[in-house]
Amino acid sequence: MKKIRVLIAKLGLDGHDRGAKVVARALRDSGMEVIYTGIRQTPLQIVNTAIQEDIDCLGLSILSGAHLQLFPKIIDLLEKRSKKPLILAGGIIPSEDTPALESMGIRKVFGPGTTTREIIDFIRNELG
Amino acid sequence: MKIKDKKKHWEDNVLKKVLDKHPERKKDFKNLSKIRIENLYTPADTEGFDYLKDSGFPGDFPFTRGVQPTMYRGRLWTMRQYAGLGDAEESNKRYKYLLNQGQTGLSVAFDLPTQIGYDSGHQLAAGEVGKVGVAIDSLADMELLFNEVPLDKVSTSMTINSPCAILLAMYIAVAEKQDVDISRLAGTTQNDILKEYIARGTYIFPPLPSLRLTTDIIEYTSKYLPRWNPISISGYHIREAGATAVQELAFTLADGLAYVDAVLERNLNPDDFVPRFSFFFAVHNNFFEEVAKFRAARRLWARLMKERFYVQNPKSMMLRFHTQTGGSTLTAQQPDNNIVRVALQAFAAVLGGTQSLHTNSRDEALALPSEDSVKIALRTQQIIAYESGVADTVDPLAGSYYVESLTDQMEKEAMAYIKKIDNLGGMLAAIEKEVIQKEIQNSAYILQQKIENKEETVVGVNRFQDEEAKKSHKLGVDPEIEERQKQRLAELKDTRDNELVEKTLDNIKKTIHNQENLMPAILEAVKAYATIGEICGIMRQELGEYRESVNI
Amino acid sequence: MILSEMNLVEKILQGDPGSTAKLISKIEDEPGTDFEEIRILEAKGTSAYTVGITGSSGVGKSSLIARLIEQYRKNNKKVAVLAIDPSSPFTGGAILGDRIRMQMHSLDEGVFIRSMSTRGHLGGLSQAAANTIKVMAAWGADTVIVETVGVGQDEVEIIKVADTILVVLSPGSGDDIQMMKAGILEVGDIFVINKADRPEAENLKGTLESVNPGRKDEGWQPCVIETIALKGSGIEELYEKIEEHRKYTRKKEDDK
Numbered sequence: 001m002k003k004i005r006v007l008i009a010k011l012g013l014d015g016h017d018r019g020a021k022v023v024a025r026a027l028r029d030s031g032m033e034v035i036y037t038g039i040r041q042t043p044l045q046i047v048n049t050a051i052q053e054d055i056d057c058l059g060l061s062i063l064s065g066a067h068l069q070l071f072p073k074i075i076d077l078l079e080k081r082s083k084k085p086l087i088l089a090g091g092i093i094p095s096e097d098t099p100a101l102e103s104m105g106i107r108k109v110f111g112p113g114t115t116t117r118e119i120i121d122f123i124r125n126e127l128g
Numbered sequence: 129m130k131i132k133d134k135k136k137h138w139e140d141n142v143l144k145k146v147l148d149k150h151p152e153r154k155k156d157f158k159n160l161s162k163i164r165i166e167n168l169y170t171p172a173d174t175e176g177f178d179y180l181k182d183s184g185f186p187g188d189f190p191f192t193r194g195v196q197p198t199m200y201r202g203r204l205w206t207m208r209q210y211a212g213l214g215d216a217e218e219s220n221k222r223y224k225y226l227l228n229q230g231q232t233g234l235s236v237a238f239d240l241p242t243q244i245g246y247d248s249g250h251q252l253a254a255g256e257v258g259k260v261g262v263a264i265d266s267l268a269d270m271e272l273l274f275n276e277v278p279l280d281k282v283s284t285s286m287t288i289n290s291p292c293a294i295l296l297a298m299y300i301a302v303a304e305k306q307d308v309d310i311s312r313l314a315g316t317t318q319n320d321i322l323k324e325y326i327a328r329g330t331y332i333f334p335p336l337p338s339l340r341l342t343t344d345i346i347e348y349t350s351k352y353l354p355r356w357n358p359i360s361i362s363g364y365h366i367r368e369a370g371a372t373a374v375q376e377l378a379f380t381l382a383d384g385l386a387y388v389d390a391v392l393e394r395n396l397n398p399d400d401f402v403p404r405f406s407f408f409f410a411v412h413n414n415f416f417e418e419v420a421k422f423r424a425a426r427r428l429w430a431r432l433m434k435e436r437f438y439v440q441n442p443k444s445m446m447l448r449f450h451t452q453t454g455g456s457t458l459t460a461q462q463p464d465n466n467i468v469r470v471a472l473q474a475f476a477a478v479l480g481g482t483q484s485l486h487t488n489s490r491d492e493a494l495a496l497p498s499e500d501s502v503k504i505a506l507r508t509q510q511i512i513a514y515e516s517g518v519a520d521t522v523d524p525l526a527g528s529y530y531v532e533s534l535t536d537q538m539e540k541e542a543m544a545y546i547k548k549i550d551n552l553g554g555m556l557a558a559i560e561k562e563v564i565q566k567e568i569q570n571s572a573y574i575l576q577q578k579i580e581n582k583e584e585t586v587v588g589v590n591r592f593q594d595e596e597a598k599k600s601h602k603l604g605v606d607p608e609i610e611e612r613q614k615q616r617l618a619e620l621k622d623t624r625d626n627e628l629v630e631k632t633l634d635n636i637k638k639t640i641h642n643q644e645n646l647m648p649a650i651l652e653a654v655k656a657y658a659t660i661g662e663i664c665g666i667m668r669q670e671l672g673e674y675r676e677s678v679n680i
Numbered sequence: 681m682i683l684s685e686m687n688l689v690e691k692i693l694q695g696d697p698g699s700t701a702k703l704i705s706k707i708e709d710e711p712g713t714d715f716e717e718i719r720i721l722e723a724k725g726t727s728a729y730t731v732g733i734t735g736s737s738g739v740g741k742s743s744l745i746a747r748l749i750e751q752y753r754k755n756n757k758k759v760a761v762l763a764i765d766p767s768s769p770f771t772g773g774a775i776l777g778d779r780i781r782m783q784m785h786s787l788d789e790g791v792f793i794r795s796m797s798t799r800g801h802l803g804g805l806s807q808a809a810a811n812t813i814k815v816m817a818a819w820g821a822d823t824v825i826v827e828t829v830g831v832g833q834d835e836v837e838i839i840k841v842a843d844t845i846l847v848v849l850s851p852g853s854g855d856d857i858q859m860m861k862a863g864i865l866e867v868g869d870i871f872v873i874n875k876a877d878r879p880e881a882e883n884l885k886g887t888l889e890s891v892n893p894g895r896k897d898e899g900w901q902p903c904v905i906e907t908i909a910l911k912g913s914g915i916e917e918l919y920e921k922i923e924e925h926r927k928y929t930r931k932k933e934d935d936k
Contacts, residue, residue, distance in 0.1 A: 001799055002709045003772070013240035013256050015329015018369050018456075021569050021680050022576045028680075028773035033797050038676050038780040039329050040244075042252065045786045049779070052786075052793055054701035064240055065605065069255030081698060094495045095460075112460045112493050113589040115580045334910065561738070672910065677742065678777030 004032040004127055007055040007085075009046045010039045011074075014064035019090060023059065026116030032123070043073035051083055057123050058085045060106075063092040068100065075105045086126050090114065132172040143167075159417050160575065160584075161374040163537055169529035177532055182427070186522045188442075190430040192423050192535070193523035194481045195446040200519035206484035207509045208233050208285065208450065209502065214258025214609045216272040223277050233484075234284045234315075236273070237261030238295070243330040245291045245664025248613030258609035261287075265617050266659045270298040271305070280308040284315035285360075290332040292319040293345055294663055297651040300353075316357040316406060319345055322383045323362050325559050325674070327369035327568065332664060335556055337671040341646060343390045348647040350401045358401075359387060360408045360450065367410035368456045370572020373421045374538055378545035379555075379564055380407065381429055385546070386555040388437060402433065403443035411477040412454040413469060419525055420534035422480030425449070428539050432546075451477040452486040458493040462588035462596065466490040471508050478512055479525050485509055496605075562679050569680060617659065624657040632656045633666050640670045689720050692818050695758075697792055700819040704794055704812050711808035718811050721818045728760070728817035729926055732842030734830035734864060739850040740874040741827055742781035743909035744918075749785050751919040752823055760792040760816035762809060763827045764835065767797040774798075778827060792819055798835075809838045830864040840867055844925045845895065846918075848872045849888070851880035865893035868902055869925050872918060876906035900928055 008024045010017055017039055024034045035053050037045070050058055060071065067089070078084065089101060090110040098109045107126065110119060157165040166173070177183075184190060187197035196202060213219040223234055238261040241253035247265045248257045257263050264270055279302065288295045296317055303310050321338040324331040331338065342359065349358040363371075363380030371379065384405065391401055409425070411418050429447040433439045453473040458466045467490045474487050487505040489497030497505070513519055525531045552558040559565070578584040585591045632653035639649040653663050691699035703717055731748075735741050745761060752759040763778035776795035785791040794812065798805050809826065816824045826842055828835035839845055847868035852875075871893070873884055885904055894902025905921055907914030 003797070003799060005705075013244055013246075013252060013330075014260075015324075015331075016369075017329065018569075018572050022370075022572055024775055025569075025573055025680050026576070028768060028775045029771050031772045033767075033774045033776060033795075035776045035779070035795050036678050036680065037783055037786075038678060038777075040252070041783070045783060048697075048786045049783075049793075051698050052701050053795060054698075054705040064256055065259040066255030083698065092494060112458075113586070115590075116576060117580055675743075675781055678775070678780050679737075680775045680777065 004057065004123060005035065005053060005055045006032050006057040006059060006123070007035045007037070007046070007050050007053060008059045008061065009037060009041050009049070011041055011043070011046065011060050011062045011070050012064050012066045013040055014062060014066075014091075015039050016063045016091075017061070020059075020061040023061075023090070023116060023119060027120060027123075030120045032120075043070060043077055046074055047077040047081065047083070050078065050085060051081055055085050056127055058087045059119075060087065060089045061091045062089070065092070067091075067093055068097060071101060071106060072104055078105075086123065088119070088122070131170050135170055135172060159373075159414050160571075161372040161417065161538070161541065163374070163417075163534070163541070169533055171529060173529050173533040174536075177536070182536075183526060183532075189434070189445060190427045191446055192427040193526055195426065195448055195483070199481060199522045200478075200513075201522065204513050204519060205478065205482055205509075206233055207506060207513075208235055208484045208486055209506060210235050210237060210287070210452065210486050213262060214239065214605045215612075216262055216264065216269045218606075219262045220273055220275050220277070223274070227277065227282070232282055234277075234282050236284060236286045236288075238286075238288055239263045240330070242295075242660060243288060243290065245294075245332050245660055245668070247617055247659050247661030248610060249617050250661055253610075255610075257613055259605055263609060263613050264295065264298070264660065265613060266620055266657050267298050267301055267654050268616065268620055268657060269613075270295075270302050274299075274302050278308070279303045279306055280312045282314070285318075286315065287318045289318055289321055289324055289328075289330055290338065291660055291664055292317050293341055293647055293650050294654060294660055296345060296349075297647065297654040300651060301655050310352060311354060313353050314355040316360050317345065318362065318408070319359045320362045320383065320408075322386060322555060322559060323365050323380075325676075326379065326564050327365040327371075331674045333667065333671040334674045335559060338674075339386075339390050339556065340643075342387065343394060344645045344647055346387070346391055346401055347394060347396065347645060350396075350404070357404050357406045359404075360406050361387065362408040364408050364410040364452055364454075366568065367412065368454060369568050370575065371568045372571050373412070373414070373417050374541045375545065375567060375571060376410065377421050377425055377428070377538060378542040378549075379568075380409070381425065381432065381542065382546050382549045382555045382558075384429065385432065385436070388433075389554065392437070398433075398437045398439050399441040399444050402437075402439060403441060403446070406483075407447055407449035409449055409451050409482075410454045411451050411473045411480070411482075412457055413473065415472060415476050416525075416531060416534060417538075418473070418476040419480045420531055420538050422449070422451075422477070422482065423523070423526075423531070423535045424538040424542065426481070427535070428542055448483045450484040450486070451480070451482040453477070453488045455488055455492065458488060458490075459586060459589050460493040462594055463490045463493065465588050466493070467504055467508070470505060471512070474508055474512055475516075475518070478518060479523075481523060562677070566679055620657060620659070628656045629653070629658045629662065632658055633662060636663065636666050637670055640667070689717050689818075692721070692815060693724065693726075695789075695820045697789075697819070700792060700815055701794065703815050704796075707808050707811045707815070708796065708799070711805070711811075715811070718814060721814055724818065726814075726817045726820075728813060728821045728824045730813055730842040730844070731823060731825045731922060732839035732845040733825060733827045733848060734835065734839045734845070734867075735848030735850075735872075737829050739848045740909045741848050742778045744846075744848060744872065744874055744907060744915075745825055745827060746782045746785065747907075747909050747912055747915040748825065748919060748922075749782065749791055751915060753785075753788060753790055757822035758790040758792075758820045760819065760821035760824045761794070761827065762812055762816070762824060763793065763795045764805070764809065764829075764838065765795065765797055766829060766835075767799050769800065772800060792816060792821065806837050806841070810841060813841075836863055836867065839864075843929050844869050844922055846870050846872055846922070847893075848874055849884060850875040851878040851884045865891065866895065868894050869897075869900060870918070870921055871902060871904045873904060873906045874909050876914065877908050877911075881906065899932065900925065 183192045186194035240256045346358045349356040361384045363376040367376040426447045430445040433445045489501035489505045636649045767774040774797035
């Protein structure tokens with residue numbers, strides 16, 4: 001039986017994991033397998049985990065403002081390893097940064113007020 | 129008795145007629161702490177209430193009505209707005225500006241690498257330097273931060289936890305260089321490590337050694353910095369992580385009990401240090417629940433201090449607190465709505481008797497606030513203070529059947545949690561068993577579900593939405609800060625006495641092994657210009673690093 | 681078809697984690713299928729030594745594994761971890777969080793960690809796990825550590841296939857009786873009391889020794905090792921004991 005495998009990753013030094021945990025739980029409740037690796041993950045840790053776990057979707061959570069520096073590193077590493085999961089992002093990401101993030105490979109940035117239902121539906125739609 | 133009967137009569141006759149035609153909006157009215165809210169409150173709901181025993185007078189046990197006899201009639205709450213600028217020099221300019229404007233309370237926010245004990249050049253610091261606050265790598269940065277700021281004339285609040293001893297030592301070192309008598313230093317360090325494991329995540333070492341560090345600071349300041357508030361026991365972050373108001377109350381006070389226990393183990397008299405404990409709470413949208421929470425907090429703390437620790441000094445029983453309006457209640461959609469939210473929240477904090485208050489800006493859901501928004505946030509407090517009249521009498525909501533009933537209930541529910549925590553072996557044990565974290569996660573999840581199924585309304589988000597363009601205004605952080613810090617670090621290591629640094633670091637190691645108070649050893653290292661990363665590096669080696677486990 | 685299969689297999693044999701992971705996914709999706717790739721790998725004859733680690737949640741299995749990985753790596757051995765967590769019987773989903781405590785090893789090319797859920801396979805999990813171990817062996821693992829929460833029959837079944845089984849307990853967690861019920865105590869070769877600095881550790885040790893649990897084997901006397909995974913105490917001793925049991929089982933194999 002096939003399951004959608006999602007890696008929820010908290011990137012950088014920020015320790016606010018309320019959203020990440022709520023999303024992880026909601027995804028689990030919708031039948032997905034969620035790998036959660038806790039706070040303070042580096043880009044390399046995230047990518048290695050993504051590869052070993054053969055994930056379908058990567059959810060990046062960051063609230064410290066370091067997204068423009070850290071996301072490209074992840075995208076770069078994934079590209080080098082030929083891994084192409086669906087990449088989503090959430091946390092505190094100013095809307096003017098969204099175009100830049102989407103053009104570098106983040107499929108969608110989910111801002112505050114997003115419902116878990118939206119995220120679940122989005123993932124299922126994208127991954128078929 | 130009579131009122132209860134009359135109410136029943138009223139319900140069966142007058143009310144029923146209306147309900148049959150027009151039922152109420154909900155079948156059951158409960159607040160988020162799961163406390164049932166009655167259709168109306170009458171004296172019957174406060175039947176067992178003993179005014180003198182349960183409320184009393186402000187400044188008098190059990191302090192339900194306030195910790196000072198005059199409260200805002202004597203002096204308004206301090207309007208202390210938390211702010212952070214990425215660079216020590218920029219922050220220094222801001223401090224001097226504020227001092228010129230007559231402000232005497234400074235607030236320092238540190239960036240994440242500093243909060244987690246990493247230098248700006250560390251691999252994990254990449255992209256984070258100067259973002260959520262100022263980057264401090266060594267005493268040199270601290271000297272820049274407070275350059276020409278007379279430390280004997282200001283009160284400084286530093287939001288720092290795990291490496292608190294180091295930043296405090298730096299502050300002391302700067303004061304010494306200014307020839308200031310350090311016993312005159314006034315301020316607060318947050319220094320609340322327990323909540324880091326529960327909610328905030330900037331821990332470094334495991335709980336037990338961290339508790340020892342916290343106690344070192346409390347002990348040291350009680351001797352050498354008598355005007356310093358060594359700890360700000362925080363519920364804000366616990367609430368923001370998803371706890372209910374009752375949980376915020378319970379877990380914060382339980383943390384407080386754990387700190388008192390920790391210092392007691394050093395054979396210190398609680399009356400010597402508890403008077404300088406302060407607290408920090410959030411304030412959210414449910415107006416009366418919040419007011420009741422603050423009143424219950426004061427009463428419960430006073431009773432706990434008296435009954436558990438037999439304190440004699442009334443100051444040991446006074447719960448003094450700072451409040452911040454809840455960041456998690458801000459919406460990115462229709463940001464102007466947040467002005468109203470913050471106003472109501474601030475209002476509740478004032479009616480709850482807070483000693484100081486920070487109001488959030490309307491546009492903080494997605495970025496650091498703009499100057500205009502910050503001004504509105506400050507004006508909000510000023511309008512409440514000067515135009516609303518609520519500061520003209522103490523604890524105006526006392527006597528409300530609803531508020532007194534709710535205060536009672538919250539005290540009871542919080543106490544039930546505290547007893548459970550006692551049974552688990554205390555807060556430290558409860559945290560290690562991850563019981564607290566699980567409670568908070570559950571509450572967070574339940575709230576999210578309620579918002580998604582519209583049981584809870586968030587105006588502008590799940591109801592009364594707009595098709596509006598998101599206004600952008602992002603406040604940029606200077607991208608050069610990281611590079612500048614790295615350069616400064618390199619220069620520092622070239623110009624300082626590296627042998628001396630090694631000696632001081634070694635001394636820290638010895639002090640840890642000898643289980644002595646670490647403050648003096650850290651002070652020596654700081655004066656030798658050892659960096660935060662170096663000092664925390666030794667401590668990480670000796671004390672270990674904490675790693676969470678997941679129990680979602 | 682054959683060519684692409686060979687490529688996957690070849691890459692796995694060269695230690696490519698991406699290919700290893702992909703094959704494991706295939707196995708998970710169809711646990712009952714007899715994959716060509718598995719047959720090819722079996723034919724190559726790579727094998728790994730398996731250590732099963734079971735115990736209730738909260739006893740510290742993951743922290744213990746993180747420490748053991750250090751030991752294997754110190755001795756220049758490649759190690760793989762298969763961390764199995766139960767899926768929700770209601771939703772079929774799962775939160776796999778065991779690797780949090782092992783994440784410091786995620787940058788080590790000599791370590792491969794994979795989280796797996798039970799997916800409600802009835803009995804299929806054992807096959808998925810067994811095949812995954814083969815793939816991990818092919819990747820180059822000298823040792824494969826299989827971690828399960830010892831509550832369900834499935835999990836007990838998986839653990840039984842391991843060469844060495846560690847049953848982990850911790851004082852004050854109150855799970856002793858439960859474990860006895862599930863039949864878990866009977867499968868242990870080495871019993872680990874983690875968080876041994878807790879006051880009730882001595883009691884637990886006494887209880888354990890009086891029950892005299894363990895896999896019945898004339899040549900091996902199950903023993904109790906005390907550890908404090910968070911501090912690293914007792915780890916070397918545990919590692920030595922595992923290696924001792926390994927030598928013993930290998931000798932038994934050779935003697936057959």
